[in-house]
Amino acid sequence: MDVGINKKNLLDISYERLCQCKPSNINCLTAKEWLRNQLGVWQFTYEKRDIRDKSTHPATFPISLAKKVIELFTHMGELVVDPFVGSGTTLVAAMDANRNAVGFDLQSSYIELCKTRLTNGHLHNMSKQTPIQDDAKNIHEYFKEETVSLIWTSPPYANLLNRQRKNKSRRDRKNEQLDKVEQYSQDERDLGIMSIDDYTIAMGDIFESMLPLLKPKAHCVINVPDMWWENERITIHISLVQELRRRGYELRNIIIWDRTNIVNKIGIFGWPSNYITMGVTFEYLLDFWRPPK
Ligand SMILES: C[S@@+](CC[C@H](N)C(=O)[O-])C[C@H]1O[C@@H](n2cnc3c(N)ncnc32)[C@H](O)[C@@H]1O
Numbered sequence: 001m002d003v004g005i006n007k008k009n010l011l012d013i014s015y016e017r018l019c020q021c022k023p024s025n026i027n028c029l030t031a032k033e034w035l036r037n038q039l040g041v042w043q044f045t046y047e048k049r050d051i052r053d054k055s056t057h058p059a060t061f062p063i064s065l066a067k068k069v070i071e072l073f074t075h076m077g078e079l080v081v082d083p084f085v086g087s088g089t090t091l092v093a094a095m096d097a098n099r100n101a102v103g104f105d106l107q108s109s110y111i112e113l114c115k116t117r118l119t120n121g122h123l124h125n126m127s128k129q130t131p132i133q134d135d136a137k138n139i140h141e142y143f144k145e146e147t148v149s150l151i152w153t154s155p156p157y158a159n160l161l162n163r164q165r166k167n168k169s170r171r172d173r174k175n176e177q178l179d180k181v182e183q184y185s186q187d188e189r190d191l192g193i194m195s196i197d198d199y200t201i202a203m204g205d206i207f208e209s210m211l212p213l214l215k216p217k218a219h220c221v222i223n224v225p226d227m228w229w230e231n232e233r234i235t236i237h238i239s240l241v242q243e244l245r246r247r248g249y250e251l252r253n254i255i256i257w258d259r260t261n262i263v264n265k266i267g268i269f270g271w272p273s274n275y276i277t278m279g280v281t282f283e284y285l286l287d288f289w290r291p292p293k
Pocket of ligand 1: 059061062083086090104105107137153154155184
């Protein structure tokens with residue numbers, strides 16, 4: 001096992017369990033809680049602490065989703081890494097669940113936002129949550145091998161957001177979002193400005209470099225939708241499944257995040273000649289693991 005030699009940014013953060021669960025258990029859930037988690041379609045609602053204002057951050061997931069994934073794949077005290085942490089939702093959920101967590105983002109403004117959210121919600125428990133401004137491709141410099149119990153993230157969706165919004169699926173088309181580009185940045189390292197092919201390779205490089213950090217059989221869960229581009233479906237989830245398999249990950253589950261309960265003001269489009277289901281009504285949760293040795 002690598003002991004952290006030659007890792008110039010190595011972090012001092014705990015990753016050992018604080019619970020008394022059996023070593024082979026993958027989480028601290030009771031049988032009843034486990035049973036509820038066996039459903040392959042999940043729904044969530046947003047709470048007050050969630051960030052839904054697109055000008056603060058254009059693409060956040062709910063704290064309840066992050067908490068469910070964290071509680072399903074880790075024990076108390078273990079270490080979670082989010083390579084694209086954005087507004088810090090994963091860190092807030094990790095704090096609630098008493099897990100250590102480190103989140104990375106290119107944008108200093110988002111890292112500041114993470115810090116504010118963590119300070120506002122400060123809980124007194126044993127765990128530590130740390131936001132870091134850096135490119136996800138450098139993450140392997142921060143952790144020893146086989147110390148991370150979960151990689152959980154919602155990455156940019158290739159260049160899905162890097163265009164003026166047309167609001168085609170909205171009933172109130174002329175709202176304040178019309179014609180705005182809600183992309184995180186135009187930084188050349190930002191995965192949100194890349195074509196699907198460049199994006200897939202960049203994601204493969206990042207996740208391959210993080211694979212040795214995971215404990216054997218530790219999970220890596222990635223939240224992505226597909227997208228439409230010039231009337232063609234771009235299957236981001238298929239590109240990622242193929243690429244991560246090539247890079248040594250094994251796909252375990254595909255879970256559907258059913259968003260129909262939080263979508264409102266839907267406008268009609270395509271009728272009567274072109275049938276297109278609304279991309280915003282569901283997203284994929286791609287669950288991989290580092291294969292056992
Ligand atoms: C979909 S958002 C994550 C949102 C997050 N789940 C939340 O709830 O706030 C993706 C994030 O990836 C960041 N990003 C893009 N390219 C990156 C890179 N190369 N390294 C690190 N972060 C990057 C963007 O700045 C953006 O905040």
